Amino acid sequence: MYRELSERKKQILKVLIDAHIENGDPVGSRYLTEIAGLGLSSATIRNEMADLEEMGYLCRPHTSAGRVPTELGYRFYVDALMQAYDLKASEVRALNDMLSDRVAELDKILDKAGRFMSSMTNYTALAIQPKHAPASAFRYNTVPVDEYNFLLVVILGAGAVKTKYIHTDLPVDEAVLTRLERVLNRYMAGVNINQLTLSTVMQMEREMGDASSLVGLITKYVYNILGESDGGALHLEGVDRLLEYPEFTNVNKLKGVLGLMENQDDLLHLVENAGDGVMVLIGKENSVSVMNDSTLIFRTIKDGDRVVGAIGVIGPCRMDYARVISTVDVLCAQIEQMISGGLPPAKGE
Amino acid sequence: MYRELSERKKQILKVLIDAHIENGDPVGSRYLTEIAGLGLSSATIRNEMADLEEMGYLCRPHTSAGRVPTELGYRFYVDALMQAYDLKASEVRALNDMLSDRVAELDKILDKAGRFMSSMTNYTALAIQPKHAPASAFRYNTVPVDEYNFLLVVILGAGAVKTKYIHTDLPVDEAVLTRLERVLNRYMAGVNINQLTLSTVMQMEREMGDASSLVGLITKYVYNILGESDGGALHLEGVDRLLEYPEFTNVNKLKGVLGLMENQDDLLHLVENAGDGVMVLIGKENSVSVMNDSTLIFRTIKDGDRVVGAIGVIGPCRMDYARVISTVDVLCAQIEQMISGGLPPAKGE
DNA sequence: ATTAGCACTCGCGCATTTCGAGTGCTAAAA
DNA sequence: TTTTAGCACTCGAAATGCGCGAGTGCTAAT
Numbered sequence: 001m002y003r004e005l006s007e008r009k010k011q012i013l014k015v016l017i018d019a020h021i022e023n024g025d026p027v028g029s030r031y032l033t034e035i036a037g038l039g040l041s042s043a044t045i046r047n048e049m050a051d052l053e054e055m056g057y058l059c060r061p062h063t064s065a066g067r068v069p070t071e072l073g074y075r076f077y078v079d080a081l082m083q084a085y086d087l088k089a090s091e092v093r094a095l096n097d098m099l100s101d102r103v104a105e106l107d108k109i110l111d112k113a114g115r116f117m118s119s120m121t122n123y124t125a126l127a128i129q130p131k132h133a134p135a136s137a138f139r140y141n142t143v144p145v146d147e148y149n150f151l152l153v154v155i156l157g158a159g160a161v162k163t164k165y166i167h168t169d170l171p172v173d174e175a176v177l178t179r180l181e182r183v184l185n186r187y188m189a190g191v192n193i194n195q196l197t198l199s200t201v202m203q204m205e206r207e208m209g210d211a212s213s214l215v216g217l218i219t220k221y222v223y224n225i226l227g228e229s230d231g232g233a234l235h236l237e238g239v240d241r242l243l244e245y246p247e248f249t250n251v252n253k254l255k256g257v258l259g260l261m262e263n264q265d266d267l268l269h270l271v272e273n274a275g276d277g278v279m280v281l282i283g284k285e286n287s288v289s290v291m292n293d294s295t296l297i298f299r300t301i302k303d304g305d306r307v308v309g310a311i312g313v314i315g316p317c318r319m320d321y322a323r324v325i326s327t328v329d330v331l332c333a334q335i336e337q338m339i340s341g342g343l344p345p346a347k348g349e
Numbered sequence: 350m351y352r353e354l355s356e357r358k359k360q361i362l363k364v365l366i367d368a369h370i371e372n373g374d375p376v377g378s379r380y381l382t383e384i385a386g387l388g389l390s391s392a393t394i395r396n397e398m399a400d401l402e403e404m405g406y407l408c409r410p411h412t413s414a415g416r417v418p419t420e421l422g423y424r425f426y427v428d429a430l431m432q433a434y435d436l437k438a439s440e441v442r443a444l445n446d447m448l449s450d451r452v453a454e455l456d457k458i459l460d461k462a463g464r465f466m467s468s469m470t471n472y473t474a475l476a477i478q479p480k481h482a483p484a485s486a487f488r489y490n491t492v493p494v495d496e497y498n499f500l501l502v503v504i505l506g507a508g509a510v511k512t513k514y515i516h517t518d519l520p521v522d523e524a525v526l527t528r529l530e531r532v533l534n535r536y537m538a539g540v541n542i543n544q545l546t547l548s549t550v551m552q553m554e555r556e557m558g559d560a561s562s563l564v565g566l567i568t569k570y571v572y573n574i575l576g577e578s579d580g581g582a583l584h585l586e587g588v589d590r591l592l593e594y595p596e597f598t599n600v601n602k603l604k605g606v607l608g609l610m611e612n613q614d615d616l617l618h619l620v621e622n623a624g625d626g627v628m629v630l631i632g633k634e635n636s637v638s639v640m641n642d643s644t645l646i647f648r649t650i651k652d653g654d655r656v657v658g659a660i661g662v663i664g665p666c667r668m669d670y671a672r673v674i675s676t677v678d679v680l681c682a683q684i685e686q687m688i689s690g691g692l693p694p695a696k697g698e
Numbered sequence: 699a700t701t702a703g704c705a706c707t708c709g710c711g712c713a714t715t716t717c718g719a720g721t722g723c724t725a726a727a728a
Numbered sequence: 729t730t731t732t733a734g735c736a737c738t739c740g741a742a743a744t745g746c747g748c749g750a751g752t753g754c755t756a757a758t
Contacts (some may be wrong), residue, residue, distance in 0.1 A: 028720055041732050046721070064720050064739050141492040141692055151510060153492055153502060161500060161512050209556055240607030241587060241602055251600065258589035377751055390701050395752070413751050579699045 004055070011038060012048050014081040017062055020317050024246055026066030054342070071283040071317060074295075078280055078321050085322035087330055096330050099338055106339065110301075110309050111235055113331060118238030121324050124257060125313035126298065128274045129234035130307055134256050139221070147171040152218065154225055162225045174209045184218065193226040202249045202269050234264045236314075250258035253280035255346065257314055259290040271310045274300050278329045283317050295319050297333040303339055311335070353404070360387060361397050363430040366418050370667055375415030383604060398474040420632040420666060423644075427629050427670050434671035436679055440469070444680050448687055457660050457686065459650075460584055467587030470673050471608060473663035475647065479621045479656055480581040484541045486571070489533040501567065503574055510576045510663050514567065518596055525560045532556050532565065541592055543576040583613045585663075596665035606663055608639040620659045622650050632666050644668050648681040652688055660684070 005013070016027045019035065029042040029049060038045075052058045057073040060066070060172025069077065072171065087095075092222050098116045099109070107129055114127030139329075143151040148171060154162045183204050190197065201219060205212035242248045242257060262265060268289040279295045280286075288296075311332050313324050354362070365376045368384065378391040378398060387394075398416050401407045406422040409415070418426065438442075448458070449463045456478055463476030492500040497520060503511045521529075532553050537545065550568060554561035561680060591597045591606060615637045630636075632644045637645075641664065647661025660681050661675050 026720090041570065041730050042720095043722095043734095044730085047731090050722080060721090062738090064718080064737095066720065067758060138496065139492075141500075143490040143492070143504070145488070145504060147371070151490075151502065151504065153500065153512070155492070155494060155500065161514070163502070163512055164512050165510070240604060243604050243607070249600055251598055251603075251633075254600075254603075255589060255592055258592070261587075261589065319705075375751090381750075391751095392701050392703095392753095393699085396700090399753080411707090411709060413706095413749085415751065531736090 009052060010050055011071075012045060013052055013073065014077065016049075016067060017073060017077045017081070018057070020069060020319060024318060027063055027067045027201040028066035029163050031066070034058050067345060069318075071285070074317055074321075075285075078282070078325075082322050085326045087326050091327070092330060094120070095327075095334055099334055106309060107233065108333060109338075110311065111237070113335060114235055114237040116189065117311055117313060117327065118241060118329060120327055121313050121315075121320070122195045122238075123313045123319065124242050124243050124322065125237045125238050125268075126260075126269065126296075126310070126312040126314060127233075127235040127237065128271050128298070128310040128312065130309070132266055135194055135226050135228060136190050137188065137239070139189055140181060142177040142181045144177055145175050147173075150177055152221060154222065156226075164221050164225070166221065168217070169215065170211075170213070172211065172214070175211070176208075176214070179208065180214055180218070183215075185259075188222070190273060193223055224262070230266065232268050234261065236261065241313065245318075247318065253293065256291040257294060260288065260314075262268060263290055271298065271300060272307060274298070274307070274310070275298075276333075276349050278325050280321065292304070293317060295322050296320075297328055301332050301336050301339075303336075308339070358397055358401060359430060361394060362418075362422065363403060364424065365398075365407070366422060366426045366430070369418060373667060375410055375417045376638065377415035380415070383650055384544055397525065398454060403586075412558055418667075420634070420659060423631045423666055423670075424634075427631070427674075431671050434675045436675050440676070443469070443678060444676075444683055448683055452666075455658060456582065458684060458687075459660065460586070461613060462660050463584055463586040464678065466660055466662060467590060469676055470669070471590050471593070471665075472590050472662045472668065472673065473591050474586045474662040475609075475616075475659070475663060476582075476584040476586065477617065477620050477647070477659040477661065478582040479617055479658070484543055484575050485539050486575060489530060489571075491526040491530045493521075493523050496522075499559060502571060503571065505575075513570050513574070515570065517563065517566070518527055519562070521560065521563070525557075525563070528562055529560070529567070532564075537571070542572055579615065581617050583610065583616060585610065591664065594665050594667075596667065602642065602665075605640040609637065612637060612639055619648065620649060621656060622684060623647070623656070623659070625649075627674050627676065627681075629670065642666060646670075646673050646677055648677050650681050650685050650688075652685075657688070658684070682693070 012032065015032060015035070015038070019031065029045040032038075032045050033040065033042045041337040049058060049209075052073075053060070053067065056070060058067040059070050059074060061068060071157050095116070098112065110127040110129060114125040118142035136194050137156055138155045141153040141155070143153060145151055145165075148169075149165060149167050150172065152164045152166050154164075155164065185203050187200050191200075192258055196219070201215060207213045236257075239254075239258065242254065245270075270287060275334065278297060278299045283293050283295065286292065286294070286296050293316075294314055295310060295317045296314050297319075298310050300307045301309040311328060313319075313328060315324075354689065363543065364381060366386070368376050368380065378394040381394050382389065382391045383385075386413065401422075402416065403410070405419060406425060407416040408419050410417060422628070440658060444465070447461065459476040459478060463474040465474075465476035478652060486503045486505055487627055488504040490502040490504070492502060493671065494500055494514075497518075498516050499515060501513045502514050503513075536549050536553050540549075545568070550564060554564045557564055585606075588603075588607065597603050597606075619636060625650045628645060632642050635641065635643070635645050642665075643663055644666045645658050645661060646668075649656045650658040650660065660677060662668075662677060664673075
């Protein structure tokens with residue numbers, strides 16, 4: 001489909017977009033003759049640009065301005081023109097170092113990675129955790145604290161642990177807790193919470209004897225953890241960086257990005273259904289309507305074949321695509337590797 | 350010190366600021382004669398306003414505009430003029446409901462409270478967790494996951510729990526973990542991590558026998574959790590709401606607020622040293638330079654006499670002080686009560 | 699002490715002008 | 729046939745000028 005474009009047109013388009021990405025101004029024919037290595041006069045370039053405009057790759061903000069890429073132009077650039085950016089060794093190392101204290105739960109890692117991403121690319125970064133569908137826990141544990149308080153630890157899978165303080169009205173001793181732990185693991189480990197039957201609950205209550213009231217308490221909390229109500233987090237990091245770009249001096253554009261927080265669901269949906277590799281959504285390709293003229297670049301992080309998170313970047317369509325794409329890709333790959341190394345995928349599904 | 354002001358001046362100042370807070374425009378003498386119940390002509394009011402301006406409570410954006418409060422004006426208003434706002438029963442209930450699922454760790458609660466705060470006040474909210482100084486843990490627990498992985502649970506105190514996945518190179522069975530748990534609690538519970546001596550570590554290694562390598566691993570992680578490196582989180586919620594206010598159409602003001610994320614330390618420092626009750630920092634009173642013409646209102650949340658968090662609001666100096674102050678106060682009090690009820694304060698300090 | 703009256707100030711909004719970058723077209727050159 | 733030089737043209741951005749009106753401070757009368 002891209003065959004229509006002559007080599008020369010491609011070259012002009014590439015140089016033009018490179019230049020525009022760098023300085024943000026519309027690019028005129030004059031500028032191109034001076035900068036680019038192509039030995040052509042401005043008139044020739046004007047003709048070519050007129051063609052490119054007619055084909056939809058370029059447009060002009062107004063008559064007496066230079067050309068600017070359209071979204072289609074950017075698309076073509078990303079797909080066929082741009083030269084991939086290889087991260088420098090020092091950059092890869094920086095990413096690695098950031099992740100090196102593996103001492104963290106996934107949500108913390110994602111947040112931290114987001115912050116780092118933002119500072120590396122100088123755009124706004126997203127750290128996304130999809131609504132986790134597990135709905136079942138791998139294992140339950142209890143940790144006594146004192147007579148009236150204990151901790152419920154629910155292990156969901158790779159790096160995903162939820163802990164809840166539980167305060168009881170009646171005193172519970174360690175023996176009861178041990179029993180509780182056994183009962184929970186026998187009847188609820190690996191079981192989809194939505195399919196937990198009343199008879200199972202009653203059986204559990206029976207086995208807990210005079211501490212049966214705990215069962216109701218726990219199942220309520222577990223439901224909170226595993227059920228729909230939980231999960232689905234979106235964090236923006238480094239929103240302020242966008243203010244640097246002239247595209248965002250208009251406050252409305254900014255509203256779009258910040259509005260993401262309100263429209264989390266759209267984005268989560270997008271991420272959950274994303275394919276492999278780095279996704280590049282330019283302008284209106286982006287189904288999240290509030291940010292129709294920004295570009296969203298992200299990649300999912302999988303544990304086995306389950307999406308457990310995503311890191312991304314938001315910025316103006318005029319974005320340093322090559323750098324951002326590589327950085328997102330490498331970072332997500334590293335996180336993926338890290339969590340797959342640490343803990344085998346949850347068995348309970 | 351405020352004696353200088355006659356009752357009438359106070360009244361005029363109050364009505365003026367009320368009006369300005371409501372509609373944002375500079376207030377002229379004409380407007381005040383119409384609105385306010387004070388039976389005075391515009392000329393008289395003009396004279397009074399001229400006095401107030403000279404005293405520094407008012408100023409004019411330019412010659413042909415009405416008056417606007419200065420920061421000193423707001424200060425006086427907050428201290429002496431404004432009538433406190435009592436939250437409606439429904440509002441108190443809303444706060445309560447939001448907190449009702451006590452199923453959460455403190456950081457989650459703070460974030461959630463921040464989001465709610467932002468939506469209730471329509472300003473940007475802050476959820477702050479100071480660097481926690483505990484440096485000692487109340488209790489340690491282990492939870493086996495599989496042969497090569499287990500979970501370390503560190504209980505710091507009220508609602509503060511940290512869990513870490515730990516991956517080992519050698520297989521560890523439950524017996525080893527139980528032993529580890531006992532050793533950790535014997536030698537490290539309640540001990541300031543910075544005062545952990547090498548001899549203690551060696552003693553622990555001795556007691557762990559052929560699993561002694563675990564000790565080094567664990568202490569490293571514990572140091573990560575308890576040491577300086579951890580803690581100190583700042584979250585902004587609802588930044589987009591500020592875009593509604595004319596004060597923030599100028600992008601630079603917004604930069605100030607967003608810049609907070611960069612200057613977290615200043616703010617954390619401020620919070621750590623804050624007094625009791627709601628703090629109101631107007632404009633330049635605020636030591637965080639990047640936001641010199643916004644107002645910051647916050648209150649700390651204490652567990653015993655340790656500051657474990659803070660909730661606040663950022664907005665233009667022209668802010669609905671009465672409402673915000675009450676809301677922040679009540680919300681923080683509720684959170685405080687909630688955590689103090691759930692778990693006795695950590696003993697280890 | 700208060701008020702009516704009045705001249706004065708100055709920012710805002712609007713229309714007008716100027717300036718220049720960039721273009722498309724045409725005709726000449728390669 | 730393709731490329732280039734030349735030129736008239738377009739149109740936005742910035743600069744300039746002008747009238748309006750809200751709000752003021754001052755003075756003199758109450």
